[in-house]
Each structure stands twice: as structure tokens, then as C-alpha cells.
Amino acid sequence: MKRFSILLASLAAMMFIAGAGAFAAGPAEKVLTIGVDQEAVGLDPHVVTSFSSMRRIDLLYSRLVRLDDNFVVVPDLAESWDIPDNLTYIFHLRKGVKFHNGREMTATDVQYSLNRVLDPKTASPGSSYISLVKAIDVVDKYTVKLSLSAPLASLLDGLTSNNLSIVPKEVVDANGNLQKVECGTGPFMLKEWVADNSMTLVKNPDYFEKGAPSLDKIIFRVIPEQASLLAGVKSGDLDMATINDGAIIRQAAKDPKVVVMSKPGLNMRIFSFNCTRKPFDDVRVREAVSLALDRSEVLTIAEFGMGKPTGPIPVAATQWALPLAKLPFSAVDIARAKKLLADAGFPNGFSFKITCASTYEGGLAVAQVAQDELKKIGINADLEVVEWGVYIDKWVKRDYDSMIELRGGSGEPDRFLYRTFYSTGGVNNFLFKDADVDKLLDQGRTQTKVADRKATYDKLQAALSEKAPAVFLYCPNENQVVSSKVSGFKEVGNGSLFYLTYTQVAR
């Protein structure tokens, strides 16, 4: 009995000490735990290409300008800018912005960062966004001037890319690159990174926007299974999760404990043709396929309806995108499709392969629906389901008849369409060459008046629908499943987590 009371006393003492410790810590830390399905590959903003790395960089670094939740370009490190002519852009920087190492960010850092991106040794994917920039001049400590060799209407939009984040030279020099270290000007700083497990970010107390961020800590947890992500939010292990699987979202929508945020994003699902392979070298065959594919049926089955049919410009970019009804060859017309096939010399259809992969990007489900729908016009499609690495290999080598793709679109028409459909475009893997399309694309990037550009891109959208180097299917929704404790988060539409800066979590 005596032994028991000693035990009890020591237990009480321990609880007291623990309790005192809790009080000493002051008000509870505001922590938000977010579940994501992929681990970040590296953190160097100028080098990374993966979506998962970008989502960390959203919060760690700043760019000159950023996109708000309506795809409008708004100030980030540059508080304002002038465009005296369409070849000159002058940026006025915020004063007193500090890198996470405490040093002030100035015009020299902007110059250094953009030059690092343009340096071929960096091999930065961001270089294509500013390849027309021929000089970067430091006007004074807080002013930078970019001079272009040719007009580029999409420059500002390009500068919102995380690949053009501003980084400090001394940290790059000390570490070779920034893949494993972090030193940005963003609202959060890297605290701990346990590979394939978790990454902890802590609040940047010196963030240039006063009062932000309101969270003390953000923890990224890597959970590859989408169902487990939802389970995590439901059980309270997670406060938020990025989920792209329609079935899981549909299940989440039924659950009163969680909030589903969902809006059409900038990614675009397309059915691409190899325009040099028979029979897809004949535009009539491509048009017939376009007329046979029922975009809303594909959407219903492959994405559980979580998305919106689109034309060549992502439907979410409302300023530019034409409604589907105004675009040719975008509604189902089986009779016309059959006639086009007959005219092209295939009255009895033909056989070909659809290359796809079982990852989400690889669009296996879309391929299966397309295969089924094409039977209606007598076309027999065989699926070539390959592993993701093989898929990329075939994409790079242009070794396919047709392919289901997920393209990263943009809210600015030039940025997405030029590199995708220009005859020498960097990601024109359709091997599509068309003089009219090239002309319109060239024209669009030199025009500065919005009304002129709008007219050009209206024509271009019609031309791309008619010449159909690819069938534009739909834009999947951008989804976040959020616990009801979380407030203030906004989706940008490109997956960005930047608005975690203004997010609050109730405890």
C-alpha cells in the first residue's frame, strides 16, 4: 500500500511538471497539417520541374509578381511596374524585404536570379518564359529594368512562375544549388525535411506583408493513397489534403465533417494525335475523332464529373476562353464524323493505338471511354497501357499514334499555346505544322491591346479546333479537401498553396 501511494505521488508530480511545461509554452501553436500524395523532389526553384516541389516553393520563395485566385497578375516582390513600350518592363521593388538568412533583398538579387535562370548551365525550365529578355539592368537599389529583343505579351504572366523565384547568390554559391537548402523571402521557412515522410515549415516572422502569415507551422505529410488522404482529414490527423481523384472527392462531398473546395483548374486533358502518322496526317480523320468523342461523357466517367469541358484555352481563363458552342468540331455528331471518315478513304474505319498510363496523368480511364466511343464510328482503338516512365519515353521520342495527355495550361493564352502548337514549339509533340496557326501565334504575342489580342486568340481557338492536332477534352477540377476548422484558404487554379499565407486554423 505504501508503495502504491509513492507511485501515486510521483505520478501527480509528473503531471504537475508536464502541466507547468504546457503553460510556460504560452498560447498553443497554430499548426496546419496538409496531406499530399507525392514527395518533393528538390527545392531549388530554378531547377525543379515537379508539381510536388512547386507546392513547397509557393510558400518558401517569392517571385516579382504572382497570380491571385482569379488569374490576375498582382504584386509580390515588385510592388508596382511600368511598361513604357512593349519591349521594356520596369519593376519597382518593395523596400526592406529580407531573405530567410536576414539579408535584405535588392535589385541585384533579381538580376542575379534571372541571369541564373537564363544561364544554360543551370538548365532551368524557367528560361523559356524569359528567353526573349536580352538585358536585365539594375537601375537603383530597388528598381530593375528588363529589355526584350521582341515583344512578348505574356511576360508578366511568365514571371509569376515559381521557376523565376528570387534567390540570394551567397546561398547558391555556398551550396552549389538550392535543392536541399532553402533561403527565400516567402511567408514560411524550411525547418525539417524527413524524406518520403514529412516536411515542416515555420512562419517567417519578417515576411514583408504585415500580419501574415497567421499560421505558426505547416507540416506536409506524404501519403500516396488518395483514400488514405481523405481518411486522414476525417480522422483529424490532417487538416487539409490535395486530392485529385474524382471518386474520393465525391465521397468527401457527402461527409459533413469536411469541406470540399473545387474549381476548374488550368490543367487540360487532351487526346493528342501524331500528325505525321497515317491516318492522322489527314485532318478529316482528326476531325472525325473530335466529333465522335463526347466530352461530357468522358468527364462523367473518368473524373466523376469533377471538371468542365474545354476548348484550346483552359475554360477557367474566362477572359480568353471561347465557350464550346462557338468552336467547330466540339459537339458530338456521329453522322458527320462517319462522312468525314468516308471522304478520307476509311468508310469501314481503321485500327490504331491509344497510348496511356495507369497514373492519373496517364489517363487510363479516359482512354477506355474513348476506345468505347470510337467504336460508334467504326474505329477500333487498341489501348497501349504502359508504365509511366515508358509513357514519358514514348512522348519524348514521339513514338505513338495517339496519346491521352494531361497538359499544364495557363491563364495567359500565349504561354500555353505558343510552345504547344507553334511548328517549332518546345512541347509540340503532335509534330503539328500549320502556317496559319503559326501566324496567329506570332501575332498574339506582339499585341499589347487586350481587344486586339482577344480577336487574334478567338481566331486561333477556332483554327485549333478545326485543325485538331489534339482533341481538347476537359479541365479537371483543382480540389482541396479541408477540415471545417480551417478557414481563409483560396484555390488559385494552378494548384498553388500560396493562400496558406492567409489561412487560419481553429483549435
Next chain:
Amino acid sequence: MAANRLTKNSIAMTGIVIIALYIAVILVSLFWLPFNPVSMDTEHLLEPPSLSTGHLFGTDEFGRDILSRIMKGCSVSLIISISATALGAVIGILMGIWAGYLGGRWDNWIMRVADVLFSFPSLLLAIFVMAILGEKTFNVVFAIGIVYIPQFARVSRGAILGIKSDEFVKAARSNGASSSYILFRHLLPNILVPLIVQISLSLSVAILLESSLSFLGLGVQPPYPSWGNMLSGARKVMAIAPWTAVYPGLAIVFLVLGFNLLGDGLRDLLDPRLRNVQ
């Protein structure tokens, strides 16, 4: 005598009955299926099992009838399992008995190769082969077959070593019989017992391996149904439609159980150490 003992062994008999049921399903599926297993139906996506719609096991995310797909997939799974086992067994046994019979340097070399293959994790090896050859049904057979080669080589080598110095072999050799004659006419028939057991177990493991590969997206090509790729598709929707995963999974479980029961029963009957137990 052997047949009599077999029918008395309730474990083996249960296995045989289960396998026979599956073969019956295959025969039926050749002539009749409740629905077309590959045609999609947007009106009936992910319907739960129900008598009134006729979809006894429900429909999948494309509106296809799950029961029809399971029936159709039955022959796919069985063919893969049998061919892969046959491939692994033929090559593995040849390697094993030659190594065991010839001994010396041959034995050393052949068994080193087997050792190398053996110390590769089997699923990893199969994944490698699939990734290199591409996702085709035949390649699944090949990938699983390669995994089996070292296993059969070991079993048959061990068995040959156990009997090669027996009197009857020596007698045959002194009569001037050739090596291959001795191997195939005298030795092979005498080591059939462990090989049959190994074969029946391999048949069951092949079905599991095929489904694991398909689950990882490296198996039989859709829309052609195999149980593995049905489960792989179900993985995304099983949270809202558990029947898409439960029924194909049960189809696997019972066929594998059938082979396992048969194998275990045969082991009882054929294991000389246990023969006198009964």
C-alpha cells in the same frame, strides 16, 4: 490405390472440387455471360449488387458488369498461371536435374545463376521484366516464369542428389545407358513427387503474382479483364463502391485456396515421412 487415397483425403478433394467449379465457370463463359464484359454503360456507373438490375455483383466505374468480368477473367488468370508455371517448371527442372546429375563445375555454374536469380526479391524481379518487355499478357507469363526458374531448379536438383547414387542408377549406367536416357527414364520419374507439390503451389502463387503486378499497373491490358486489373481499377473507387474490390478479390482467394488445398493434400499423400501416419 493412389486414386483411392486421394478421394479419401478431404483436403485434396475440397481443392479439386473448387478447381472443378472454376473450370465449369470457364466453360460456361465460353458460351454465355450475363453481360458483355467490355461494353460501357454510363447509365449504370458503380451500381451496387442487385437482383433487379441483373448486376448480381454490381457494376464498375465504367458501368461494366462485374460478374461477367470475373467470369471472363477466370480463363485469363488460369491461362497465365498455368503457362507461367509450365515455363518456369520446364526450364527450372532441366537446369536442376542437369546440375544435380552432372555435378562438379556444371553444378556450380548452374546453381550460381540460380542463386543470383534467387536472391532477387521475386516481385521486384517480375517488375523489372515487365518494365523492360512492356505490359502485354504474354510478358506477364514470362515475368512470373523467370521468378519460378530458380525455385524449380533447387527442388529438382535436391531431389536428384538424393537418388543419384542409388543402386538402380548404377545398374543402368553399367549397362551402358546414356546420361540423358538415365536422366529422363530413370531419375525424372522418381523425383515427380516433390515436383508435383511444387507445381501445385506455383499455380497458386502465379495467380497472386499476376494480381500484384496488375495492381501496380503492370499487368494484363484493359479493357480485357483480369482479376488483377479489376482490382487495380477498383483501388480508386473501393472507398465508395467496395463491391468493385470485394468480388474480384474473392474470386482470387477461392481459386488460390483450391490450388493450395490440392497442393497440401498431395503433400500429405506423397510425403514418405507422413505416409505411415494414417
Next chain:
Amino acid sequence: MGRYIVKRLLSLIPVLFGVSIIVFFLVRLIPGSALEMYMGTQVEATPQQMEELKRIFGEDKPVPVLYVQWVGRLLQGDFGYSLRTGRPVLPDIVSRLPISLELTLMALFLALIIGIPQGILSSLRNKPAVDVANRIIGLLGLSLPQFWLAALMVLAFSGFRGWIPMGNFVKFTVDPLKNLQMLFLPSLAIGIGLAAVIMRYTRNSMLEVLQMDYIRTAKAKGLKRHAVILRHALKNAILPVITVAGFNTGYLLGGAIVIEEVFALPGMGRLALYAIYQRDYPVIQGIVLVIATLFVLVNLVTDLIYACVDPRIRLYEGGR
């Protein structure tokens, strides 16, 4: 004994040499490359940039040259750097090894505590119905596809906090209880199948032992039934069970890929799977070598335990 161990360890060398050649050339036969994966389908690069990237990704030299360089560095203990993350390979593998080992040992433990009693029960001939039912149940466990069972477990337990690691795997050294809780379901998914194997060996070996003369003598002497079974029979029947358990441990080490994937456990299997998907050659090569080494070592240890438990068994030194 010492000579035997040395000999077995030496035989590891040709095996590892073979494994290293196979894995090195095999991974490069898989279509695609780490560089292509890195570039993806959205990124443009100038030819000049591509040259630079090829150099960085080590694609600028012929494969045999690369192999010689790799082996050369390997012999100095340098496993190279991951093409995906840029981190050194060996520490990454070493940090995941404990998780795979823990999973394997826990699965083995569960299999033994399920399988051995079941096997004993089955071997008692006075109740044939129990035997048959027992064996069918055991074999049913062996027939469950692991990933299917695992996925159903995730579905069933997803509402309960703590049973499924939500990307926050807790190390045993940090919080043993929580760690064991998280590993319980994954281990069970693996262990159920193994339990059937253990049960079969226990049963068969018990049947054999139970007819031995000394057991009959013990019975005749009037010893209590459970004493005979547990003290005399089981002690002798356990040998083959040890062998098969050991053998399967080696197998499990690399075999938990799918389970680690479904339960999101940061073990070696999942590292290997992702490395294959990403064509991260140095990581795949490193893991396969480590697993192969462990496999051979575990088999050696099994043989040694066997020899220690049963002095009648001599270790063969030559080819059997």
C-alpha cells in the same frame, strides 16, 4: 564452424557480383531514363541545356564504362547519389532498413504465434474434423492476396486514428507503442499468409515426432498429455519450423513492396518501387545489392541456429 562461416561468406562474393551485373544492365534496359522523367512532358530545354543535363544525369558515357566506374566507387563504400533527390544513396537505404526489418520481424512473430498453436492443434489426431477445419482456415490465410487484404484493412480502419500511418511514421526509438500500433495491421497482412506455412510445417513435423518411440514411452509412463506434447514433442518438432521461418524472413525483406505502398510505410520496398518508376538507377542498384546481401546472410544465420539447436546436424562444407 568458423571455417564454414568464412566459406559461406566468401560464396557471397560471386552472388553479389552476378546481382550487380544483372541489376546494372537490366535497369538500363527499361525504356525511359531519369532525365526524361525529370523533364516530363511540360518542359522545354535548349540543346545546350540538354547536353548539360546529360552530363549531370551521367548519360554521357557508355554503359560498360559506367559499370566499371560504379563498381570502383562501390568498393570504396560509395553507393553514389540519387538522380531524383541528389541525396547519397547509402544513408537513404540505411534509414529505411529498420522499418523493413521491423515489419518483417513483426510479421514473423505474428505468424509464429498464430501458426504454431494451430499446427499443434491440427496434429492431434483424435479430432480429425478440427484438423481439417484448421488447415482450411490456415490455407485460406495463405490464399489472400496481401495487397487486397491490406487495402480492405485501410478501408475498414480509416476511421480510427493511429492504426494507419498518415505519413507520420513514428520510429520505434521515438515512441515504441505508437510505432507498434502503426505496424500491427501491415504485419498482420503479411503474417496471415506466413502463418499457414508455419502451421503446415509444425503440423507435419509434430505428426512425425508424435509417432517416435520415446513419445510412446513417455505416454506409457503415464505423463500428462499436454506435458508430452509441449515438453517432448514440440521441442523436437520445432526444428523444421525454424528453417522455414528463417528462409521466409529472407524472402519477406524484399517482398513487402505492395504492403509498404498501400500503408504508405517508408521502407525499402517502397523506395525500390519509386526508384524503378523514376529510373533512379543508383538507388535501385543499391537496394537490390543490400537486399541480396541480407537474403544470403539471413539464410546463413538460419543454418547456424539450426545447427545450434540440434547438435546432431553437422554443417556441410562441400556441395551437398
